[in-house]
Amino acid sequence: MDRLTIIKVGGKVVEDSESLNALLDQFIKFSGNKILVHGGGRTATEIAAKLGIETEMVEGRRITGKSMLDVATMVYGGLVNKKIVAGLQARGSNAIGLTGADLNLITARKRPVQEIDYGFVGDVVDVNSRELRMLIEENVVPVIAPLTHDGNGQLLNTNADTIAAELSSELADFFSVYLFYCFEKKGVQVNPDDESSVIPELDTTLFQQYQQEGIINSGMIPKLDNGFQAKRNGVKEVLITNPENMANGKGTRLIL
Amino acid sequence: MDRLTIIKVGGKVVEDSESLNALLDQFIKFSGNKILVHGGGRTATEIAAKLGIETEMVEGRRITGKSMLDVATMVYGGLVNKKIVAGLQARGSNAIGLTGADLNLITARKRPVQEIDYGFVGDVVDVNSRELRMLIEENVVPVIAPLTHDGNGQLLNTNADTIAAELSSELADFFSVYLFYCFEKKGVQVNPDDESSVIPELDTTLFQQYQQEGIINSGMIPKLDNGFQAKRNGVKEVLITNPENMANGKGTRLIL
Numbered sequence: 001m002d003r004l005t006i007i008k009v010g011g012k013v014v015e016d017s018e019s020l021n022a023l024l025d026q027f028i029k030f031s032g033n034k035i036l037v038h039g040g041g042r043t044a045t046e047i048a049a050k051l052g053i054e055t056e057m058v059e060g061r062r063i064t065g066k067s068m069l070d071v072a073t074m075v076y077g078g079l080v081n082k083k084i085v086a087g088l089q090a091r092g093s094n095a096i097g098l099t100g101a102d103l104n105l106i107t108a109r110k111r112p113v114q115e116i117d118y119g120f121v122g123d124v125v126d127v128n129s130r131e132l133r134m135l136i137e138e139n140v141v142p143v144i145a146p147l148t149h150d151g152n153g154q155l156l157n158t159n160a161d162t163i164a165a166e167l168s169s170e171l172a173d174f175f176s177v178y179l180f181y182c183f184e185k186k187g188v189q190v191n192p193d194d195e196s197s198v199i200p201e202l203d204t205t206l207f208q209q210y211q212q213e214g215i216i217n218s219g220m221i222p223k224l225d226n227g228f229q230a231k232r233n234g235v236k237e238v239l240i241t242n243p244e245n246m247a248n249g250k251g252t253r254l255i256l
Numbered sequence: 257m258d259r260l261t262i263i264k265v266g267g268k269v270v271e272d273s274e275s276l277n278a279l280l281d282q283f284i285k286f287s288g289n290k291i292l293v294h295g296g297g298r299t300a301t302e303i304a305a306k307l308g309i310e311t312e313m314v315e316g317r318r319i320t321g322k323s324m325l326d327v328a329t330m331v332y333g334g335l336v337n338k339k340i341v342a343g344l345q346a347r348g349s350n351a352i353g354l355t356g357a358d359l360n361l362i363t364a365r366k367r368p369v370q371e372i373d374y375g376f377v378g379d380v381v382d383v384n385s386r387e388l389r390m391l392i393e394e395n396v397v398p399v400i401a402p403l404t405h406d407g408n409g410q411l412l413n414t415n416a417d418t419i420a421a422e423l424s425s426e427l428a429d430f431f432s433v434y435l436f437y438c439f440e441k442k443g444v445q446v447n448p449d450d451e452s453s454v455i456p457e458l459d460t461t462l463f464q465q466y467q468q469e470g471i472i473n474s475g476m477i478p479k480l481d482n483g484f485q486a487k488r489n490g491v492k493e494v495l496i497t498n499p500e501n502m503a504n505g506k507g508t509r510l511i512l
Contacts, residue, residue: 047330050307070335074303077353078334079326082403082411086357090409094387096359097333101342102352103396131350131394138387140359147338153346155338 004136004175005030008164009182010039013243014080020087023182023243028091030247033136033175036088036095037144037164040080044071047079060219064119064157072157076145084143095141100148101155103131106163108148108156122148122156124163127170136175165226169233177235180246181223187240187252188224190215203255204228227254260392260431261286264420265438266295269499270336276343279438279499284347286503289392289431292344292351293400293420296336300327303335316475320375320413328413332401340399351397356404357411359387362419364404364412378404378412380419383426392431421482425489433491436502437479443496443508444480446471459511460484483510 007027013019027036041062045055048071056063064072081097088095100106100122108122132142144167146160161181168179187198190210199206207224210216216224227238231254241251263283269275283292297318301311304327312319320328337353344351356362356378364378388398400423402416417437424435443454446466455462463480466472472480483494487510497507 047307051303052306073338074330074334076334077338078330078332082329082333082355082357085355086405086411087409089357089360089405090407094360095357096354096387097357098352099338099341101338101345104345104350131352131391131396134390134394135387138390140387149342149345151345153343155342 001174001176002033003178004033004035004171005178005180006035006037006164006168006171007180007182007246008037008160009243010041010160011183012042013183014038014040014084015042019243020084024084024087024091026243026246028088028093035136035142035144035167036084037146037160037167038076038080038084039146039160040076043080044075047071047075058116058118060222061118061121061159062157063117064121066120069120069155069157073147073155077147081143081145088141088143093141094139095143096135097143097145098132099145099155100158100163104128104151105132106148106158106166107151108158110150110154110156120154120156122150122158124148124158124166127166129167129170129174133171133174159222161223161226165230168230168235172234172236178237179227179230179235179239181227181238181240182243182246183240184242186242186245186250188216188220199252201253201255224254228256231256257430257432258289259434260289260291260427261434261436262291262293262420262424262427263436263438263502264293264416265499266297266416267439268298269439270294270296270340271298275499276340280340280343280347282499282502284344284349291392291398291400291423292340293402293416293423294332294336294340295402295416296332299336300331303327303331314372314374316478317374317377317415318413319373320377322376325376325411325413329403329411333403337399337401344397344399349397350395351399352391353399353401355401355411356414356419360384360407361388362404362414362422363407364414366406366410366412376410376412378406378414380404380414380422383422385423385426385430389427389430415478417479417482421486424486424491428490428492434493435483435486435491435495437483437494437496438499438502439496440498442498442501442506444472444476455508457509457511480510484512487512
């Protein structure tokens with residue numbers, strides 16, 4: 001099977017134009033098929049504040065009321081996505097920006113209200129990769145914003161780490177998928193203050209142990225859960241890394 | 257050649273959810289290949305105002321400073337575009353939202369500063385329809401936002417009427433193109449206050465005469481210039497109409 005590199009970038013990396021340019025320079029170095037999945041939470045929070053909409057987070061997840069969904073649609077689907085697309089086109093990479101609504105790529109279900117009402121947040125139900133694969137085969141580079149739809153006209157806010165994992169899992173049937181979770185740090189660290197404490201390989205036993213010991217904290221847990229799920233679904237490699245180390249394969253590698 | 261219907265919708269039609277739904281109900285009735293090109297200026301003005309950015313218009317054209325370009329990118333490329341895409345998906349139409357940067361679809365040049373500095377406004381230089389045609393052949397329905405790029409990473413704000421005409425002209429080599437400019441009124445009216453005064457057919461001689469007599473005013477002139485240009489480039493039919501009359505072909509038909 002052909003190799004497909006799926007890179008999820010979040011945090012400050014995509015929201016500051018200098019670090020975004022550095023990331024895109026690294027990204028285009030990957031030869032062959034590739035997909036970029038991005039976040040944009042900081043900009044959404046900033047724009048929301050300017051519009052007088054308060055940001056409410058529960059365990060790192062954004063409560064998405066109607067106004068906040070509009071902000072997410074503007075920022076993720078518009079501002080961040082199209083800047084990345086234009087930046088890749090400038091580098092000779094034939095990018096296309098997509099949300100889960102485009103091409104009916106990712107259908108989700110509004111998260112049922114239990115203890116917390118997350119609002120217009122979607123849990124992924126189905127990935128339809130037919131047209132996406134057609135585009136990839138034409139050397140197009142999809143750039144995916146963290147938005148899905150319910151198939152009944154409702155857009156939904158969906159975690160970008162989850163989208164990267166779900167896409168990787170679906171595409172593992174057609175490609176040899178390498179998934180990179182790319183953020184500010186060099187990998188998963190035993191000591192958050194010590195860059196040299198990156199865990200080179202993490203299996204599920206060690207992951208559980210580190211969770212129990214409180215070494216791996218709440219922000220990282222869903223990302224790793226997503227990563228392990230992707231591995232179980234046949235994704236060839238899952239690496240937690242930063243833009244500088246993407247290409248040389250350094251970081252935290254998940255193993256089953 | 258296969259028929260391709262290109263519908264440009266602007267003004268209030270796409271920005272009020274009730275009229276948008278009515279439009280989408282009409283739009284999906286067109287069988288076969290179709291493209292929707294949309295505006296979104298009112299929402300952009302509204303969001304800009306909330307963000308403290310002043311809107312400046314010269315002869316109906318928006319002056320697009322850096323902040324206003326961000327608003328245009330958010331509103332046209334994000335909010336309006338993705339709502340339409342989700343609405344079409346809900347109607348079983350496999351829509352994809354695109355700007356001119358996506359798939360390198362429309363390259364433009366920042367308008368040179370002469371008497372007026374329009375800011376980040378782009379004049380179309382080139383349309384690349386290769387991947388777009390591939391999508392159309394797969395029954396995908398492109399939804400195009402009025403944004404282009406310069407190929408060097410800069411997004412540009414570009415008039416939606418112009419985008420519709422340029423796309424129509426390019427695609428006339430591959431399809432039998434029917435272009436509909438769809439707005440609030442039934443067509444081009446001799447008397448702006450009399451709905452029954454719609455001009456059924458307009459040729460370039462009559463267009464010049466009406467311009468000289470001040471019957472056709474400044475807002476309509478660029479739209480009609482675009483429409484006549486599309487006709488000269490081989491577009492089969494250009495009709496100025498409203499959502500209710502799109503399907504029955506009533507309105508103002510341009511003839512050479």
